[in-house]
Amino acid sequence: xxxxxxxxxxxxxxxxxxxxxxxxxxxxxxxxxxxxxxxxxxxxxxxxxxxxxxxxxxxxxxxxxxxxxxxxxxxxxxxxxxxxxxxxxxxxxxxxxxxxxxxxxxxxxxxxxxxxxxxxxxxxxxxxxxxxxxxxxxxxxxxxxxxxxxxxxxxxxxxxxxxxxxxxxxxxxxxxxxxxxxxxxxxxxxxxxxxxxxxxxxxxxxxxxxxxxxxx
Amino acid sequence: xxxxxxxxxxxxxxxxxxxxxxxxxxxxxxxxxxxxxxxxxxxxxxxxxxxxxxxxxxxxxxxxxxxxxxxxxxxxxxxxxxxxxxxxxxxxxxxxxxxxxxxxxxxxxxxxxxxxxxxxxxxxxxxxxxxxxxxxxxxxxxxxxxxxxxxxxxxxxxxxxxxxxxxxxxxxxxxxxxxxxxxxxxxxxxxxxxxxxxxxxxxxxxxxxxxxxxxxxxxxxxxxxxxxxxxxxxxxxxxxxxxxxxxxxxxxxxxxxxxxxxxxxxxxxxxxxxxxxx
Numbered sequence: 001x002x003x004x005x006x007x008x009x010x011x012x013x014x015x016x017x018x019x020x021x022x023x024x025x026x027x028x029x030x031x032x033x034x035x036x037x038x039x040x041x042x043x044x045x046x047x048x049x050x051x052x053x054x055x056x057x058x059x060x061x062x063x064x065x066x067x068x069x070x071x072x073x074x075x076x077x078x079x080x081x082x083x084x085x086x087x088x089x090x091x092x093x094x095x096x097x098x099x100x101x102x103x104x105x106x107x108x109x110x111x112x113x114x115x116x117x118x119x120x121x122x123x124x125x126x127x128x129x130x131x132x133x134x135x136x137x138x139x140x141x142x143x144x145x146x147x148x149x150x151x152x153x154x155x156x157x158x159x160x161x162x163x164x165x166x167x168x169x170x171x172x173x174x175x176x177x178x179x180x181x182x183x184x185x186x187x188x189x190x191x192x193x194x195x196x197x198x199x200x201x202x203x204x205x206x207x208x209x210x211x212x213x214x215x216x
Numbered sequence: 217x218x219x220x221x222x223x224x225x226x227x228x229x230x231x232x233x234x235x236x237x238x239x240x241x242x243x244x245x246x247x248x249x250x251x252x253x254x255x256x257x258x259x260x261x262x263x264x265x266x267x268x269x270x271x272x273x274x275x276x277x278x279x280x281x282x283x284x285x286x287x288x289x290x291x292x293x294x295x296x297x298x299x300x301x302x303x304x305x306x307x308x309x310x311x312x313x314x315x316x317x318x319x320x321x322x323x324x325x326x327x328x329x330x331x332x333x334x335x336x337x338x339x340x341x342x343x344x345x346x347x348x349x350x351x352x353x354x355x356x357x358x359x360x361x362x363x364x365x366x367x368x369x370x371x372x373x374x375x376x377x378x379x380x381x382x383x384x385x386x387x388x389x390x391x392x393x394x395x396x397x398x399x400x401x402x403x404x405x406x407x408x409x410x411x412x413x414x415x416x417x418x419x420x421x422x423x424x425x426x427x428x429x430x431x432x433x434x435x436x437x438x439x440x441x442x443x444x445x446x447x448x449x450x451x452x453x454x455x456x457x458x459x460x461x462x463x464x465x466x467x468x469x470x471x472x473x474x475x476x477x478x479x480x481x482x483x484x485x486x487x488x489x490x491x492x493x494x
Binding site: 002003007010011057062064065066067068212215216 | 267270271272273274290291292294295297299301305306307308310314315317318319321322323
């Protein structure tokens with residue numbers, strides 16, 4: 001698996017995968033729909049899958065001394081590493097914003113506020129992407145566009161719900177600047193991370209099972 | 217003392233169903249240290265057979281490599297194999313050194329110095345990108361990768377397609393040198409002249425079925441080409457795949473009459489014979 005992951009990063013990584021990590025800094029922009037940061041993460045995975053397809057990567061990798069089912073496992077693990085890096089960078093930028101920005105700029109009028117809870121929402125959006133994109137892609141690896149369209153649609157529906165629910169009265173503590181209502185926000189963060197872990201694990205299992213049946 | 221497995225490759229009831237094509241069930245074995253040629257016309261199932269062996273496609277049947285069952289220890293079995301699927305068409309914008317570095321990590325017995333030596337012998341420039349290589353050089357690069365991890369069995373899918381005659385000769389020289397080192401080779405081709413020079417055994421595929429699986433010498437001795445003045449005469453001589461030629465009719469016969477048949481002619485007449493039978 002170590003060699004597979006190294007190969008993922010040395011031969012399959014698309015430049016946007018690193019570039020889009022910098023989009024975590026978008027949380028510093030006042031009144032911006034910060035959820036799109038996680039859409040761009042999905043876009044970079046789409047580029048990785050597209051480049052891998054054009055490079056004949058899957059057939060090449062399957063000829064190496066590994067089990068066929070390890071191929072999706074490595075691809076999803078590499079994506080998960082990038083996603084975790086994105087979440088960490090986003091959390092770091094949020095911490096900077098919470099300490100350096102005046103309080104009136106900490107409440108986001110265009111979507112969810114950048115706080116602890118937002119990282120939980122981000123994790124959930126990334127998990128939803130993994131759960132939809134990878135099993136679809138690895139059931140027919142020549143198809144990259146359709147899985148991306150489906151996963152993006154799911155992400156945007158979820159983003160829509162998150163933005164809409166922001167105006168609900170019960171939501172006020174979640175939208176507040178840190179460290180207020182930390183308990184609720186931490187709960188949202190942990191639920192988001194748990195959902196991310198669960199959805200990614202299911203995506204791995206489904207992708208491995210489906211990829212074994214694929215003819216390369 | 218433990219006896220070494222005399223077969224490099226054993227395939228049992230290898231079968232793959234497509235909506236419009238069925239491969240097998242095929243059963244065959246390749247002796248260790250020999251070169252076997254997988255021949256057949258386009259679409260006969262040569263690539264499907266090799267992909268089934270490598271489990272690149274989901275197929276039925278069992279495959280053993282040097283006695284090790286593929287399905288029981290896929291990773292370990294693949295370590296013994298060097299698979300070249302029709303030239304090197306992967307990562308066109310990557311340098312050879314970058315690809316070799318990534319590949320080396322998968323093999324505990326990777327011989328870095330050996331890889332450099334082979335690349336020098338093949339005149340491969342490691343800083344070059346894959347897209348800058350000619351078809352012949354791409355095949356040489358694939359072979360360099362396979363040989364540097366100590367592959368004992370080479371599975372080559374149409375390695376000589378797209379090569380000029382001189383490069384094909386070079387390739388055949390390489391195979392013969394590998395055979396001397398004890399490497400077993402199974403390679404598919406429709407260029408039968410290459411096989412005449414290097415192959416010990418022929419596996420002849422037609423429409424997904426094995427039409428012949430025997431030593432090249434036996435196959436060549438079995439058939440002769442005979443000339444006939446009419447189609448009726450050819451039919452009474454039980455000639456196979458009778459076709460019109462400028463001086464009458466030509467067909468494949470068993471026995472000692474007629475002239476020696478080339479592998480190409482055997483293949484063509486057997487294919488025609490199958491068509492006639494239908």
